[in-house]
Amino acid sequence: METTKALEIIPAVDIDSFLNGTEAEKNDVARLVDKTNREVGFLLITGHGIPQEMIDDVFAVSRTFFEGPGETKQAVMAPAGEQQGYHGLGLSGLAAKEGNEAPPDLREYFMTGRLDVSAPYFHEGDASKYYRPNRFPDGMDAFRTKIEAYYTAVETLGQRLMQLFARALDVEETFFDDKIDRHFGILSSIYYPAQLEAPKPGQLRAGAHTDYGALTILAPSNAPGGLEVKDLSGEWVSVPYMPGAFVINIGDMMQRWTNQRWKSNSHRVVNPPEAVAHVGPRQSLAYFLHPNFDTEVSAIPGTVAKGADPLHPSILAGAYMSEKEDAIATARPKRA
Ligand SMILES: O=C(O)CCC(=O)C(=O)O
Numbered sequence: 001m002e003t004t005k006a007l008e009i010i011p012a013v014d015i016d017s018f019l020n021g022t023e024a025e026k027n028d029v030a031r032l033v034d035k036t037n038r039e040v041g042f043l044l045i046t047g048h049g050i051p052q053e054m055i056d057d058v059f060a061v062s063r064t065f066f067e068g069p070g071e072t073k074q075a076v077m078a079p080a081g082e083q084q085g086y087h088g089l090g091l092s093g094l095a096a097k098e099g100n101e102a103p104p105d106l107r108e109y110f111m112t113g114r115l116d117v118s119a120p121y122f123h124e125g126d127a128s129k130y131y132r133p134n135r136f137p138d139g140m141d142a143f144r145t146k147i148e149a150y151y152t153a154v155e156t157l158g159q160r161l162m163q164l165f166a167r168a169l170d171v172e173e174t175f176f177d178d179k180i181d182r183h184f185g186i187l188s189s190i191y192y193p194a195q196l197e198a199p200k201p202g203q204l205r206a207g208a209h210t211d212y213g214a215l216t217i218l219a220p221s222n223a224p225g226g227l228e229v230k231d232l233s234g235e236w237v238s239v240p241y242m243p244g245a246f247v248i249n250i251g252d253m254m255q256r257w258t259n260q261r262w263k264s265n266s267h268r269v270v271n272p273p274e275a276v277a278h279v280g281p282r283q284s285l286a287y288f289l290h291p292n293f294d295t296e297v298s299a300i301p302g303t304v305a306k307g308a309d310p311l312h313p314s315i316l317a318g319a320y321m322s323e324k325e326d327a328i329a330t331a332r333p334k335r336a
């Protein structure tokens with residue numbers, strides 16, 4: 001499908017007019033966001049204020065890490081059941097979350113959580129499960145500083161996007177503020193290697209899945225073998241690459257929060273065409289915004305019709321996450 005057609009399904013929104021605009025401009029952006037989130041749950045945003053150079057720096061330090069010595073990666077491996085740290089090639093598959101049998105995804109990734117988890121809140125009760133300390137490789141200072149700077153930038157953008165979402169949902173713009181001020185958002189720097197051998201039948205760079213947080217801020221790179229999302233008729237559409245734009249999508253928790261008014265849509269990362277598969281890797285940066293672990297996710301006022309019951313019971317964000325993680329753990333794909 002050509003880009004213009006794809007942009008009708010997944011529109012590009014300049015959010016500068018929300019961040020710095022008049023009331024009328026803010027409302028225009030909010031209306032468009034509401035429409036898109038109802039229909040496809042994916043949009044592109046420009047005017048977000050994060051310089052391309054900052055994104056490119058994270059791609060560069062990440063590439064050095066992923067293409068560097070195996071020992072460096074092993075040393076910061078995330079232990080089973082933990083997110084922070086390195087996740088090796090062929091160890092996990094996103095399709096498993098949906099209960100689908102599939103060979104492991106053709107990707108490796110490095111995950112960074114909240115930068116400062118020293119306050120007591122992050123250690124009370126179950127909390128420490130969601131707020132683990134980060135695991136950075138020794139002697140790679142640029143890797144750490146570039147990732148941390150980017151984490152802070154997308155963390156702030158995520159908070160502003162939640163304000164935009166609140167406006168789009170016709171609640172106070174600050175509605176989500178105290179529900180995400182101690183979020184357990186996590187940044188994944190993902191590396192999809194060049195494919196020197198053909199993938200196994202059914203094997204993808206990332207199998208079809210939905211994200212489970214509130215929203216995802218994705219910085220893709222312009223390499224063949226990219227992101228696809230389901231359109232209204234259930235056909236896969238390539239998400240267009242637009243320099244400087246982020247892809248924003250709704251996760252399962254936001255779908256629940258909006259009583260399914262907004263769609264947490266299925267997406268996947270396909271393999272590159274065979275002729276260019278060996279040429280190089282694809283990289284992306286995905287920041288998953290998860291609310292505070294003790295935030296109650298229940299239908300937002302106005303999303304349930306008069307006299308109707310909410311479609312889902314209320315659930316704590318942390319408990320919801322654990323449920324999903326357990327489902328993945330029991331459905332781990334077979335090693336290729
Ligand atoms: O790399 C991408 O473009 C998307 C990755 C993704 O969907 C995920 O990690 O949840």
Ligand SMILES: [Fe+2]
Nearest residue numbers: 209210211267
């Ligand atoms: Fe995803």
